[in-house]
Amino acid sequence: MVDQWMPEIGICMARVLERLGHTVTYDSQQTCCGRPAFDSGRLVEAAAIARRQLGIFADAEVIVTPSVSCAAMMRREYGTLITGDEAVREAHQITERVHEFGDFLVNRLHVEEVGARFQGTVAVQECCNTRRSGGAPGDMRRLLSKVAGLRIVDEPDSGCCGFGGPFSMQFPLLSSSMGMMRTDSVLKSAAQYYVSNDPACLLQMRGIMGRRAKPVRGLHLAEVLASL
Amino acid sequence: MKSLSSKSFERQVAEQLYDTASLTRRSDRLARSATNRVAGWARFRDAGMARAAAGAIRSADLRRMDLLLADFSARFEHAGGVVHWAPDAADAREMLTAVLREAGAKTVVRGHSATLDEIGTDAALTAAGMDGVHTAFGDRIIALAGEPASHPVYPASHHTREAVAALLHDKGGEALCRTPEEMSDAVRARLRPVFLGADAGVVGANFLLADTGHVVWAESEGNVRLCAVLPRTLVIVAGIDKVTASAENLPVLLATLAAAAGDKTLTPAISVIRPDADSVRGRRIHLILVDNGRTQRLASPATADTLRCIGCGACSDACPVYRLAGGTAFGMRRPGPYGLATELGEHEPWRRRQLAMATPLCGACTEVCPVHIDLHDALVAARAAPGHALHGLRMRILLAAYLWSVRDHARFAFGAAVFRKLVVALDFVRDTPFNPVEAWSRHRTLPESPPRTFRRWWKETGGIQPPNPVNKP
Numbered sequence: 161m162v163d164q165w166m167p168e169i170g171i172c173m174a175r176v177l178e179r180l181g182h183t184v185t186y187d188s189q190q191t192c193c194g195r196p197a198f199d200s201g202r203l204v205e206a207a208a209i210a211r212r213q214l215g216i217f218a219d220a221e222v223i224v225t226p227s228v229s230c231a232a233m234m235r236r237e238y239g240t241l242i243t244g245d246e247a248v249r250e251a252h253q254i255t256e257r258v259h260e261f262g263d264f265l266v267n268r269l270h271v272e273e274v275g276a277r278f279q280g281t282v283a284v285q286e287c288c289n290t291r292r293s294g295g296a297p298g299d300m301r302r303l304l305s306k307v308a309g310l311r312i313v314d315e316p317d318s319g320c321c322g323f324g325g326p327f328s329m330q331f332p333l334l335s336s337s338m339g340m341m342r343t344d345s346v347l348k349s350a351a352q353y354y355v356s357n358d359p360a361c362l363l364q365m366r367g368i369m370g371r372r373a374k375p376v377r378g379l380h381l382a383e384v385l386a387s388l
Numbered sequence: 389m390k391s392l393s394s395k396s397f398e399r400q401v402a403e404q405l406y407d408t409a410s411l412t413r414r415s416d417r418l419a420r421s422a423t424n425r426v427a428g429w430a431r432f433r434d435a436g437m438a439r440a441a442a443g444a445i446r447s448a449d450l451r452r453m454d455l456l457l458a459d460f461s462a463r464f465e466h467a468g469g470v471v472h473w474a475p476d477a478a479d480a481r482e483m484l485t486a487v488l489r490e491a492g493a494k495t496v497v498r499g500h501s502a503t504l505d506e507i508g509t510d511a512a513l514t515a516a517g518m519d520g521v522h523t524a525f526g527d528r529i530i531a532l533a534g535e536p537a538s539h540p541v542y543p544a545s546h547h548t549r550e551a552v553a554a555l556l557h558d559k560g561g562e563a564l565c566r567t568p569e570e571m572s573d574a575v576r577a578r579l580r581p582v583f584l585g586a587d588a589g590v591v592g593a594n595f596l597l598a599d600t601g602h603v604v605w606a607e608s609e610g611n612v613r614l615c616a617v618l619p620r621t622l623v624i625v626a627g628i629d630k631v632t633a634s635a636e637n638l639p640v641l642l643a644t645l646a647a648a649a650g651d652k653t654l655t656p657a658i659s660v661i662r663p664d665a666d667s668v669r670g671r672r673i674h675l676i677l678v679d680n681g682r683t684q685r686l687a688s689p690a691t692a693d694t695l696r697c698i699g700c701g702a703c704s705d706a707c708p709v710y711r712l713a714g715g716t717a718f719g720m721r722r723p724g725p726y727g728l729a730t731e732l733g734e735h736e737p738w739r740r741r742q743l744a745m746a747t748p749l750c751g752a753c754t755e756v757c758p759v760h761i762d763l764h765d766a767l768v769a770a771r772a773a774p775g776h777a778l779h780g781l782r783m784r785i786l787l788a789a790y791l792w793s794v795r796d797h798a799r800f801a802f803g804a805a806v807f808r809k810l811v812v813a814l815d816f817v818r819d820t821p822f823n824p825v826e827a828w829s830r831h832r833t834l835p836e837s838p839p840r841t842f843r844r845w846w847k848e849t850g851g852i853q854p855p856n857p858v859n860k861p
Contacts, residue, residue, distance in 0.1 A: 164804045165835050167842035174851060186846045191800040196790055199749060201771030205791050212795065240690065240765065288750035292764065320708045324748025329783060329827045331746060334401045336831035337712050338748070367832025 161359045162226055169359055172386035173226045173261050176274055189216050193230040198237055199325040207241040214238070214254050222268065223258045226382050228358045231260035232293035262303055262357050262381055263295030273306040276385045281311045283351035285342070285365065285378075287358035288320050300357045300381055307384060313349040318342070321356075323364035339368040346376060357381045397742045400717040407714075410546060414714060417545060421650040421705050428647030435647070442644040443760035445637045446696035450686060456598035456631045457677065463601025469663035469673040480507040480678045484590065484623055485516040487674045491621040493518055493587035497579075499605075499612035500524035501592025502540070502699065502721045503627050503678055509590060520590070521582055523611040525575060532559040538715030540722040541649060541701040546715060579611075589615030593626040594699070595641060596675075599634045602662045603675070606645060610657040617667050624675045628682050629695035641698060648700035648758035681733070690769035694730050696759040703753035703763055709746060718743070725753035729766035737775060744776040782824065801843055812837045 162170045174184045194209030213234070217223045225231050235258050242251045265271050284304065290297050304312055322328070322338025343365055346354045354376060356362050366378045405411065429435040449456060461471040472487075474480035484507070488496060496518050498504060510531075513520035522528045529544035530537060532555045537543035544552065553571060556562040562574040591612050595604040603624055605612045616622055632641065638660075646654045663673040685691045704710045704724025719735070720727035728747060732740045753763040770776060793803030811825050811834060818829040828834070840848070 163801075163842040164808050165838065167838050167840065167845055170842040171845060178851075184851060186842075186851065188843055188846065189797045191794045191797055192790075194794070196787070197794075198768065199771075200787055201744065201768065201773075201776060202787070202791070203768075203772045209794055237768075288748070288752070291751045291755060320748055320750040320752065322708070322748055324750070326783065326787075327745060327748045329786075329825070330742075330780070331398050331401070332827040332830050333398055333405070334709060334712060334746070335748065337401075337405055338708055339832070341712075363835055364832065366835060367828070370833030371831060 161363065166359050166362070166380070169226045169380040169382050172380070173224070173382040175386045176261075176265075176276075176382060177224065180269065180271065180274065185220075187216055193225075193233040195229055195233040195237075196325055198233060198241070199327075203241060206237075207243075210234075210238045210241050210251075214242075214251055217258075218254055220257065222264065223254075224261055224264045225258070226261045226357075226359065226380060228260045228287040228289045228293045228295070229360055231258055231263065231295075232289040232291075234258040235294045236292045258294075260290075260293045260295050260357060262299040263293060265385075266299040266302055267295060272302050274303070274385050276306075276387055277308040278384050278387045279309040280352045281313055281350065282379075282384070283313050283315055283318070283346040283349050283354040285318065285321060285346075285354050285356040285361050287356060287361050290357065300355070303381065303385065304355060310384070313351045315345045315349045317345050321361045321364045323360045325360070328364065335364070336368060339364050343368050343372065343374070343376075347374060351376060353377050353379050353384075355379050355381055355384055397713070397717060397739075397746055401713045404714040404717055405712065410714060411712070413548065414546070414711065418705050418711060424650035424652060425647065425702065425705075427652065428650060431647065431653075432643070438640065438644055438647075439758050439760065441640050442698070442758055443696065445632065445640060446698070446759045447693070449632045449637075450629070450692065450695050452633070453628060453631060453686070456633055457628055459598040460596050460601060460631050461675075461677070463599075464596075464603075464663065464675060465601075467601050467662045467664040468669065469601075469675055472674060472676045474507075474676050474678045474680070476680045477507040477678070480625060480676050480680065481509070481512040483674075483676050484509065484625065485512050485518075487623055487672075488513075488518060488588050488590075488621070489516060491588055491672055493621060495519045495521065495582065495586045496588045496590055497521050497523050497583055497586040497615045497619065498589070499591040499607070499615050500527050500543070501625065503592045503625050504590065505721045506627075506680065507625060507678060509625070513590075521579070521586070523579055523583070523615060524607075525572060525609060525611075528560070528575065529555055532556070536716050536719045537721060537723060539701060540699065540704055540724065540726065583614050583618050586615075586619040588621040588623065589617075589619045590623045590625065591615050593624050593630050593675075594645075595638070596626060596631045597635050597638070597660075598631055600662065602635065602660050604638065604642075605657075605659045606642060606655040607657050607659075608651070608655060613657055613659045616659065616661065621672045622668065622674070624673070626675065626677060627695075628677050628679055629697070644758045645698050645700055648698075648702045648756075650702075650705075685730070688769065690765045691729070693761045694726070694763075694766050696761050697726060698759055700758060702756045702758065703761075706752040706756040708748070708750060708752065713746075725763045725767060726761075729763055729770050732770050732773070732776065738779070740776055741779040744771045744773075745779075782827070786824070801841070805841070808837055 177184050194206040198206040235255050238255050242248050321342045322335045328335040362378045432438045472483045522531050526544040538546035553565045557564045565571040593603050594606045703726050707724050710724045715723035720731050747767055751764045793799045814823050817823050
């Protein structure tokens with residue numbers, strides 16, 4: 161999704177990582193983590209995708225993704241897809257090096273302050289998969305709270321944006337109603353932006369806000385942290 | 389209880405969404421029970437520890453289920469009870485009606501139990517020519533209304549006070565009541581003689597204690613206790629998963645159940661009884677242990693943990709789909725994530741395929757489960773079951789295209805770009821069937837198509853940074 165629809169997120173993430181002194185590489189052999197297959201219940205196909213992805217990332221020191229959903233897929237769900245003791249052990253050695261961007265900064269690098277500046281009031285949309293991606297809920301909030309000029313608004317009722325992959329296409333009304341509730345909360349909060357740690361949440365919320373013709377912009381965590 | 393409606397789930401949801409009064413009422417109820425749960429967990433010195441302990445107890449119970457069941461049944465029978473083993477629902481029904489027939493039962497009082505509903509008790513009693521009387525208030529209401537349950541614990545939770553009063557008056561033959569107290573008094577007055585005159589009681593169970601042979605019920609009304617001790621004959625129908633190793637587990641399990649269910653303190657009526665208790669000694673007490681697919685669920689890592697369930701209903705209350713769609717739309721005994729994860733097999737194939745996908749897999753259910761069932765895993769497993777996958781031609785085509793492209797990066801780059809350009813180009817026909825992502829575009833705009841992909845940016849610049857693309861206000 162980042163590659164095809166939101167390349168600026170990947171670019172910003174690379175920018176922040178390089179600014180922190182890390183070398184970023186991108187292997188163009190990679191395709192997708194396999195979550196669409198997994199979420200559609202096609203576990204055999206998802207396992208094949210998992211094996212392919214693991215092969216590509218086997219030599220990386222750390223694998224960082226700007227999507228909580230991809231991180232959760234690789235860290236958590238790959239473990240149930242790969243079978244056989246030896247293969248599971250090998251897979252684990254790779255998947256334990258997978259981090260979602262915010263989780264990587266906070267829990268692996270122990271960096272919360274990245275020197276970013278961003279003028280504005282933001283609502284925080286933490287992707288539900290943060291529960292399964294290995295990071296701690298609140299990582300993103302911690303990072304954002306250290307950004308100069310940025311103010312986080314508290315929302316009484318923030319929750320799932322309603323995307324859910326194939327769910328969003330199979331139950332458009334239900335999915336978008338969840339998105340309406342989520343965006344209602346953002347709109348009520350008087351935030352100028354909403355920031356998410358997952359492109360999928362942004363896809364859904366930007367789509368809903370677009371139909372509602374609302375000027376509140378959705379940004380990815382990496383975009384905010386890259387801004388100076 | 390099979391689906392009572394032939395409408396699609398999305399259609400039922402649409403009706404629920406237009407019913408803003410019930411939506412508001414449901415949100416209010418969910419907010420209230422959330423507050424109660426917070427208060428409930430606050431009573432623990434360490435709620436996380438209590439949940440971990442409850443989860444560990446249930447997990448250990450499942451690992452030794454066969455041995456524990458043997459222990460339990462030996463002790464239950466030693467105390468004078470009779471144990472029957474039912475491999476499936478039909479066997480359980482047959483055993484139940486055989487026992488009741490032998491006892492010469494005509495009027496049968498029954499308690500609220502998902503297992504009784506699972507085996508089809510109501511239909512079996514009717515077919516056997518017996519009069520089955522629901523003694524749980526909520527069960528009576530939905531039986532009068534002819535509806536499926538709207539909540540795993542409170543099946544009639546979707547009705548207003550006024551609607552309940554009207555149902556009791558119009559269909560239940562009670563005087564028109566105004567307050568909840570008047571309603572429960574009316575039902576109590578009607579049921580009291582029924583309890584006293586009933587030939588048999590049929591109930592479920594919350595826990596079976598392997599080390600003592602006791603059966604444990606936790607309930608809010610106390611009607612199960614009356615079903616158990618008043619009639620001459622008692623039949624308990626329990627899933628094999630209800631066995632727990634020891635009476636010592638009860639404090640943790642009952643306290644956890646109460647907090648997770650949103651009871652302010654302990655569940656109001658807790659009964660612990662064995663067939664040699666004076667109040668029931670000499671009666672016929674039968675216990676039917678129901679497998680009905682549980683052993684199979686236990687065999688698979690993704691679904692085994694679902695058998696830990698202690699029936700608190702917290703997963704439904706946490707579920708955003710439940711919140712919007714309402715309980716009755718599921719047409720399940722346990723509407724919500726737990727039902728989606730465990731009951732799909734009982735529904736017709738078309739409905740099974742729909743319901744399997746009816747969750748965004750947000751994991752809110754897993755987060756609140758007091759015994760740490762990974763409902764997320766179980767929901768994915770339910771999708772992966774044969775015949776449960778995607779429905780709809782469009783989704784099948786999209787998935788096939790995805791699966792074709794994802795195996796090779798050149799294909800992927802090509803396929804994804806074609807897809808992106810196609811949906812953007814066809815956005816002008818977005819509300820027509822020609823739009824491949826019509827389901828998306830009905831309620832949401834498409835993202836803007838970027839000038840170049842990340843892949844191409846990386847290739848062209850080698851990762852050299854362009855100016856910061858985020859424009860500041």
